[in-house]
Amino acid sequence: MQLVRRLCSLWLVVSLSACTWQVREDNIVIPRAAPSADLAALRAQLPAYRIEETRIAAADGAQLYSLRFLRSDAVATVLYFGGNGYTVAKHAATSAKAYAEAPVNFVLVDHRGYGASTGTASLEALLADATTVYDSLRKDRELGAMPLIVHGHSLGSFMAGQVAAARRLDGLILESSVTSFDDWGAYMRSRQKLWARILVRRVAPAGALAGKGNQQVVAALDEPVLFVAGENDTATPPRFAEALYQATPQPAERKRLLIVPARDHTNAADSPEFRRALAGFLAEQVRPRPAG
The missing domain is CATH 3.40.50.1820 (Alpha/Beta hydrolase fold, catalytic domain)
Incomplete structure (x- = not known):
């Protein structure tokens, strides 16, 4: 859901400047660091498992x-x-x-x-x-x-x-x-208001996203x-x-x-x-x- 909100917030800016929005890799892959898991807490919460790191x-x-x-x-x-x-x-x-x-x-x-x-x-x-x-x-x-x-x-x-x-x-x-990312881009475009769909005629995956998907x-x-x-x-x-x-x-x-x-x-x-x-x-x- 966080990804969808981020993409929707980008839509307005892009729609004012281009007829094609290229979905880039950094729109999809957004790394975030975090500590390792609290093993003591997990083991106490899930005693049925042997938990190994x-x-x-x-x-x-x-x-x-x-x-x-x-x-x-x-x-x-x-x-x-x-x-x-x-x-x-x-x-x-x-x-x-x-x-x-x-x-x-x-x-x-x-x-x-x-x-x-x-x-x-x-x-x-x-x-x-x-x-x-x-x-x-x-x-x-x-x-x-x-x-x-x-x-x-x-x-x-x-x-x-x-x-x-x-x-x-x-x-x-x-x-x-x-x-595919192409199909998903078309779906994301279909969710926008009519004026935005008129300005942005196509959503296309770029770089490593092109051609990717599970089809x-x-x-x-x-x-x-x-x-x-x-x-x-x-x-x-x-x-x-x-x-x-x-x-x-x-x-x-x-x-x-x-x-x-x-x-x-x-x-x-x-x-x-x-x-x-x-x-x-x-x-x-x-x-x-x-x-x-």
Whole structure:
């Protein structure tokens, strides 16, 4: 929601000077530093988990701060990539609520330049880091032996999509995602008043944003996928999730679409509907990995 307000505030200035507004990378990737998580508080609040703090080395030497929430009855691990405002220290407890009823480990990571991670943030670097993080978990003796599901929300959904395009996953969850930045730009333009739409004829992604989105990713998916959106999401409305679902060439039993009533861009996963959908997704789609 913060991103939407920022973009809308920029609209007036841009609309007075140009017929095309170019959405730049710094409109989308907005890093914010934060301390590491309060482990004592989390452990007291979430006694069912063994919580471990670690750092994952990126290719350029950046250190990606990560928390692992481990439970003895886990049948799978979820790697979660949060949205633009996500930091592990601030949102770990909320993420835990989404997975509390599921027999899964879950792993949270601060994007580079965000939270307690080092490095300089850029979209290309975040996408590359996502695959690095996935590979590090897959090589982990404890976590890599069980199914590994990747869940991405908003900005993190592009990171999850990047991993799905590069690796064969055991399951994918795309929450509050979009087909492409071009489609999203057209949607943002459609929200403006008539006079602004007359002055700004087109919203176009520039630089690293050009051509990015999950439309092409889902067209080649070979893993089960769950699409999630909040009914009241005005940042990435449900029609994007519906379009991605339709573009996925998987049979109906390998893909699911969940539109959560009375939820918005930030809290669709914090709902009984998501927890039920996750339980079904695990039971029906996620299979144990072969031994060895």
